Amino acid sequence: MGSPKPTAVFVDGYNLYYGCIRGTPYKWLDLLKLFDKLLHEQDPQASLVALKYCTAPALGKFATHGQASAEAQQSYHRALETTHPQRFSIMLGQHSFDKGLRKQTCVDHMLTS
Numbered sequence: 001m002g003s004p005k006p007t008a009v010f011v012d013g014y015n016l017y018y019g020c021i022r023g024t025p026y027k028w029l030d031l032l033k034l035f036d037k038l039l040h041e042q043d044p045q046a047s048l049v050a051l052k053y054c055t056a057p058a059l060g061k062f063a064t065h066g067q068a069s070a071e072a073q074q075s076y077h078r079a080l081e082t083t084h085p086q087r088f089s090i091m092l093g094q095h096s097f098d099k100g101l102r103k104q105t106c107v108d109h110m111l112t113s
Contacts (some may be wrong), residue, residue: 009035013055022078029074032084053080062095080093 011031019076021027032051055073063069080088 002045003078005043005046007039007046008050008052009048010052010054013053027072028079030083031080032087051088052091053088054093056093059095072082
């Protein structure tokens, strides 16, 4: 048997939510349990030592469910922090809204590449 392989995982909370979780019943996904299992299946020597969750606070005025969305996000973060205090941390960013810029499409990107 080899030596343990300490592993850190970085999660983009925005893309996780809008790409995988939104509209599903899995809003309370325990990310550390998920990655513990995935890492062990890939390499039994891997050990999840840290999960860094990169996100920005939900803004009630822009969210589908208003302030309830912001409160749900805060509750989810607290649950993960409480359940995994040594391994889970949040890296908070901020939203940026660029008015007046045309939204680039995939086709635009392919044509300019």
